[in-house]
Amino acid sequence: MIRFILKRLGSGLVVLFAVSVLTFFLLYISSGSIARNILGDQATPEQLAVKEAELGLDQPMPVRYFSWLTGALRGDLGTSWFTSEPVANALATRIPVTMTMVFAAMILIAIIATLIGVAAAVKRGWVDRVVQIGAIIGDSIPGFVIGIILVTVLAIQLGLFPATSTISPGAPASAWVLSLTLPVIALLINGVTGGAQQIRSAVIKQLERDYVRTLRSRGIGEGEILSRHVLRSAAPAGLTVLSLQLIGMLGGVVIIEQIFALPGMGPLAVAATSQTDLPVVMGVVMYTVAVVITVNLIVDLLNGWLNPKVRAS
Amino acid sequence: MKLGPKAASAALILSASLALTACGGGSAAPAGAGAPAATTLTLGAVQEIRSWDPAQAHVGHFLQPYQAAYDSLLLREPDGKLSPMLATAWKYNAANTVLTVDLRTDVTFSDGAKFDAAAAKANLDHFKTANGPQMAQLTAVSDIKVVDADTIELDLTTPDPSLEFYLSQAAGLMGSPKALGTEGIKTEPVGSGPYVMDKAATVKDSQSVFTARKDYWNKDNQKFEKITFKILLDLTARTNALVSGQVDATLLDPKTGKQAEGAKMILAANEVDWQGLTLFDRDGAKNPALKDVRVRQAINYAFDRKTILDQVLLGQGTPTSQPFGKASGAWVEDLENKYPYDPAKAKALLKEAGFETGVVLELPSVPGFETQLAVIKQQLSDVGITVNIGAAITNTYTTDVAGQKFTSMYFSLFQGEPWVAINQIISTKALYNPFKTTSPELQAKIDAVQGGGKDAPKLAQEVNKYVVDQAWFAPMFRVNQMYYHNSKINVTPQIQQAVPSIYNYSPAK
Numbered sequence: 001m002i003r004f005i006l007k008r009l010g011s012g013l014v015v016l017f018a019v020s021v022l023t024f025f026l027l028y029i030s031s032g033s034i035a036r037n038i039l040g041d042q043a044t045p046e047q048l049a050v051k052e053a054e055l056g057l058d059q060p061m062p063v064r065y066f067s068w069l070t071g072a073l074r075g076d077l078g079t080s081w082f083t084s085e086p087v088a089n090a091l092a093t094r095i096p097v098t099m100t101m102v103f104a105a106m107i108l109i110a111i112i113a114t115l116i117g118v119a120a121a122v123k124r125g126w127v128d129r130v131v132q133i134g135a136i137i138g139d140s141i142p143g144f145v146i147g148i149i150l151v152t153v154l155a156i157q158l159g160l161f162p163a164t165s166t167i168s169p170g171a172p173a174s175a176w177v178l179s180l181t182l183p184v185i186a187l188l189i190n191g192v193t194g195g196a197q198q199i200r201s202a203v204i205k206q207l208e209r210d211y212v213r214t215l216r217s218r219g220i221g222e223g224e225i226l227s228r229h230v231l232r233s234a235a236p237a238g239l240t241v242l243s244l245q246l247i248g249m250l251g252g253v254v255i256i257e258q259i260f261a262l263p264g265m266g267p268l269a270v271a272a273t274s275q276t277d278l279p280v281v282m283g284v285v286m287y288t289v290a291v292v293i294t295v296n297l298i299v300d301l302l303n304g305w306l307n308p309k310v311r312a313s
Numbered sequence: 314m315k316l317g318p319k320a321a322s323a324a325l326i327l328s329a330s331l332a333l334t335a336c337g338g339g340s341a342a343p344a345g346a347g348a349p350a351a352t353t354l355t356l357g358a359v360q361e362i363r364s365w366d367p368a369q370a371h372v373g374h375f376l377q378p379y380q381a382a383y384d385s386l387l388l389r390e391p392d393g394k395l396s397p398m399l400a401t402a403w404k405y406n407a408a409n410t411v412l413t414v415d416l417r418t419d420v421t422f423s424d425g426a427k428f429d430a431a432a433a434k435a436n437l438d439h440f441k442t443a444n445g446p447q448m449a450q451l452t453a454v455s456d457i458k459v460v461d462a463d464t465i466e467l468d469l470t471t472p473d474p475s476l477e478f479y480l481s482q483a484a485g486l487m488g489s490p491k492a493l494g495t496e497g498i499k500t501e502p503v504g505s506g507p508y509v510m511d512k513a514a515t516v517k518d519s520q521s522v523f524t525a526r527k528d529y530w531n532k533d534n535q536k537f538e539k540i541t542f543k544i545l546l547d548l549t550a551r552t553n554a555l556v557s558g559q560v561d562a563t564l565l566d567p568k569t570g571k572q573a574e575g576a577k578m579i580l581a582a583n584e585v586d587w588q589g590l591t592l593f594d595r596d597g598a599k600n601p602a603l604k605d606v607r608v609r610q611a612i613n614y615a616f617d618r619k620t621i622l623d624q625v626l627l628g629q630g631t632p633t634s635q636p637f638g639k640a641s642g643a644w645v646e647d648l649e650n651k652y653p654y655d656p657a658k659a660k661a662l663l664k665e666a667g668f669e670t671g672v673v674l675e676l677p678s679v680p681g682f683e684t685q686l687a688v689i690k691q692q693l694s695d696v697g698i699t700v701n702i703g704a705a706i707t708n709t710y711t712t713d714v715a716g717q718k719f720t721s722m723y724f725s726l727f728q729g730e731p732w733v734a735i736n737q738i739i740s741t742k743a744l745y746n747p748f749k750t751t752s753p754e755l756q757a758k759i760d761a762v763q764g765g766g767k768d769a770p771k772l773a774q775e776v777n778k779y780v781v782d783q784a785w786f787a788p789m790f791r792v793n794q795m796y797y798h799n800s801k802i803n804v805t806p807q808i809q810q811a812v813p814s815i816y817n818y819s820p821a822k
Contacts, residue, residue: 036711040371043449051444083363084499085517093517148549156557163553164545168516258547261554263518267546271361 001304008300012293016286020072023285024065027278034276038081055081068282077286078279080272087283090268095287097167098257098264102249105184109191110242116192117199117238121207122226131196138193144255147186151259154182164261183260187252191245195238202237206230235306243299247292352538354802354818357545357554357563361518365502365510366493367436367486368443373585373727373810374564375446376482378542380815381523382423383504384531385485386414386433387477391817393640393808395477398531399428399487399505403480409472409766414480416463420530422489422505430459435490437467440483443494450479474762474769475732507535507815519544536819555797562798562818564811567627570795578797581813582629583806586725587636588685589788590676591738594720595750600675603720607666609784612674613652614659615696616689622790625684629793636738636786637777638728640808642770648781659696672698677719678705685789686723717747725792729809731773735759739780755779 035051036043043051052058056067071078077087120131155163165179206212207230215225250265257266265284272280359374370379388398402415420428437457440448453473458466469476479485492503501510508523515521521542529535543560545551552569554560556576565573570580590612597604618632634651637643663669674693676686690700706713706722713719726745728734738745740759758775765772780786794811798804805817 036715038446039444039448040446044452047444047448047452054444083361090517151553156553159557163557163559164543164550165519166559168514168520259549259553261519261543261545261547261550263516263544267518267544271546 004304005297005301008297012297015293016289019289020069020282020286021065023282024068025061027276027281028061028064034081034278037276068279072286077283080277080280082275082277087279090280091265091283091287094263094265094268097262098253098266101180101183101187101256101262101264102246102253104180105187105191105249106242106246108184109188109195109245112188112192113195113242114199114238116196118203118226118231120196120200121203122222128200131200135193135197138189139197141189143186143190143252144259146189147183147256147259150182150186165263167263179260179262183256183262186256186259187249190252191242191249195241195245198241199234199238202234203230206233209233232306236303239299239302239306243295246295250288250291352536352820353541354537354539354562354820355541355543355560357551357560358521358542359546359551359564359812361544361546362521364499366443366445366498367483367488367502367504368440368445368448368493369499370483370486371446372482374812376810377812377815378521379483379486379502380506381508381540381542382502382506382510383486383488384420384506385481386416386487387481387485388816389478389481389807389814391805391807391813395481398481399433399485400480403477405766409474409764410469412467412469412476413460414465414467416465417530418463420505422491422503423509423526424489424491424503426489426491428487428505429462430465432490433457433465433487434459435493436487437465437484439488439493445483447479447483450475450482450484472764472766473732474765475730478730478733505530507531508540511539534816540815555799558799561802562796562804565795565797567629567793567795570629570797571627573797578799579804581796581798581804581806582793583796583808583811584631584639584791585727585794585809585811587633587638587728587788587791588682588723588725589636589786589790590689590721590723591745591786592721592784593714593717593746594748595783595785596748598748599717600673600720602666602668602672605666605668606783607662608668608672609787610652611659611662611666611696612693612698613784613787614655614662615692615698616652616787616789617654617692618789619654621685621688621692625688626790626792629795630790632790633788635777635781636726636728636788637731637734637773638791638809641728641731641734641773643731643734643773643777645774645777645781648777651781652784652787656692656696663697670697674698674700674721675703675719676700676721676723677703677710677713679723680705682723682725689723711744714747715744719747727809728791731770731776732762735762735773735776739776739785750785 034055034057035048039047039051056064068078075088077091079086080090116131120128151163155161161178161182166175167179212225212230215229253264254266254269257264258270265287268280269284271277272284358378362375362378363369365382367379367383370376384399386398386400387403388396390396399417399420400414401417404413405411416430416433417428422428426432434457437451437454441451441454453469453471453476454467455470456468458468460466467476487505488498489503492498501512507526507529509526511522511524523540525535525538543554545554545560545563548566548569551563552565552572555563555565555573555578574580592603592609592612594600594603595609602608613634622628622630622632633649635645635648663672678686686702690702693700714722726738729737735743737743740746741749741751755776758772758779762769762772762776796804796806796812801821803819803821804813807813807817
């Protein structure tokens with residue numbers, strides 16, 4: 001088991017390194033006018049040259065990458081070119097906001113999607129049809145549109161929630177919960193409908209298997225068959241879907257955070273990209289890759305724990 | 314493993330708690346989003362401030378928050394007139410190469426340091442070397458001398474008709490000399506301005522909070538007890554925050570403005586930018602047809618500016634044929650409709666120039682202006698000019714412009730003071746004159762503006778007439794900035810700024 005974890009961690013590091021090289025070189029190749037972006041269109045060539053030297057843009061690319069890498073290994077991801085804020089700081093203040101939202105949404109998706117998916121698979125009939133139609137509708141409306149509808153109805157017309165985040169120091173915990181409720185709902189609807197669909201088909205597939213018939217013939221109750229055997233076998237499919245949704249959510253949350261003005265990773269990523277604030281973009285990319293690697297690792301471990309057959313292979 | 318029952322109970326608990334919080338929201342939200350007291354002002358800011366170091370201040374949207382914390386040497390009134398602020402008087406020598414500035418003697422910074430000539434010099438010196446986004450504002454200033462405790466002298470290498478204006482902008486912001494260059498001032502401003510930052514309530518990326526400074530020297534500029542800049546990068550978020558009462562004022566666009574008007578918000582519109590084509594390659598280096606002035610004029614006659622404005626920007630702006638702004642002093646009434654919509658005349662001019670067919674205009678695509686480009690393509694094809702829309706401009710576009718990659722381009726540009734505009738789009742040093750087009754006649758007119766002192770704006774009218782006659786550009790319209798506020802406050806628009814100066818807000822009576 002430990003060997004498995006170490007192997008996965010090792011390959012994760014290789015991916016992280018490869019992505020860092022690729023991103024760094026792609027970003028810096030297109031970074032021609034960074035000094036101009038910072039100093040504006042009235043700057044003289046001399047002023048531009050000074051700024052480029054200040055940012056280290058006059059150094060050859062491999063030197064720049066190496067200095068970034070050695071810094072990154074020490075936990076120093078550099079400093080934003082525009083705000084002079086250390087990138088590690090910028091990430092540390094925003095990751096909790098984004099992760100609170102993503103994990104709250106994920107937990108709710110896991111529970112609701114499982115309940116709906118299993119109900120549709122077991123009951124079939126009208127329940128199944130309702131779930132299927134709901135899934136199509138839920139899947140076809142993008143999260144940000146759901147977000148805008150929620151704000152218009154629940155925040156602006158009914159005044160139940162703040163239209164944009166009211167999170168600030170000294171604000172009561174209820175301000176956090178209120179500020180995060182609408183964004184989390186906007187995030188989770190697509191996940192619930194998509195997840196329920198996948199869990200439904202996984203459960204149906206298991207219910208049709210021979211071992212279920214054998215268990216039934218032995219007189220074991222439907223409830224026990226479902227909870228002890230079917231769900232356990234269907235879990236890997238469900239987990240994979242959930243992990244994919246979590247990774248996809250890292251993209252969706254960017255737009256949701258913009259709409260709700262939440263100080264998470266989204267505004268940081270958007271601002272850094274549009275300004276070509278490369279140290280920050282690098283930080284954001286590294287964070288995203290790290291999350292993806294971690295999530296995949298956790299899913300693999302959970303799968304192994306749930307299903308010994310997966311572990312053996 | 315019994316996933317089902319566990320999951321079911323967990324779901325029950327969670328959904329119950331969600332329902333509870335939703336109920337709680339019903340009673341708590343009105344208190345949180347409730348009406349601010351009359352003397353607080355909450356603004357929806359379109360950008361986060363990068364650094365509170367005054368030398369890192371910018372123009373337009375980026376200047377307003379600095380004005381809460383910092384006074385500037387000169388004050389720019391809403392109509393553009395320059396008035397005393399930290400400077401009580403200022404005067405050029407006859408050659409316009411030395412500016413003598415008298416300073417107030419009764420002002421202190423929020424850290425207790427005194428404002429005097431040495432402090433002013435420290436700030437201007439710092440601005441010249443701090444590599445800020447507007448450092449070019451003091452390019453012409455070679456030396457700053459302390460004459461006495463309340464007088465400084467700015468020595469210029471060449472006359473700069475914009476310098477007084479710059480001293481009311483980023484270059485004129487005065488920070489405490491003790492704090493300049495320190496790490497601390499990047500996150501917490503130290504100025505002599507009407508407000509001081511409430512560090513405890515300020516959250517990066519979310520809001521900056523300021524409270525009125527006690528014993529501020531000029532109570533006329535301090536009309537609120539508290540000002541909050543709420544960072545709302547997203548247009549939808551700004552609209553929602555304004556109509557739900559979370560902010561008192563913010564910048565929208567014509568489409569979201571309709572929603573705000575539905576919620577009884579008040580518009581303080583102001584023309585700040587112009588949109589249109591710039592025909593870079595007037596010497597015909599890469600596109601020979603553009604060398605012929607008749608071709609450039611034909612392009613100007615081909616556009617139905619009014620209809621384009623109505624369709625694309627819901628009529629929020631004014632059609633124009635000149636690149637200089639109405640408030641700049643270089644604006645000429647007769648040029649406003651110099652090139653009316655006249656496709657027949659456009660065709661005649663092209664025929665006369667020997668380009669009845671075969672003129673091709675290459676334009677890069679500009680994100681956000683796809684509709685305008687589509688209309689331009691259509692209207693130019695109606696007079697026989699083919700438009701090829703190329704790849705979208707990217708982050709490197711300023712380098713691409715400077716590198717003569719584009720022979721013409723559609724853009725939206727800020728309309729500043731005449732000398733600023735000349736150095737932005739007309740002089741041979743201007744970024745947006747990459748082919749360095751000029752003529753002795755034009756250069757003489759530009760030189761006249763530079764040495765013109767107080768007459769500079771009037772002299773710039775000659776430059777304006779020249780570039781309009783020569784059809785250097787094909788301007789479309791000046792665009793309204795849609796700044797909306799609620800009825801709790803009064804707002805006076807500030808010329809050449811989409812977002813008004815902080816002094817232009819007051820509580821509604």
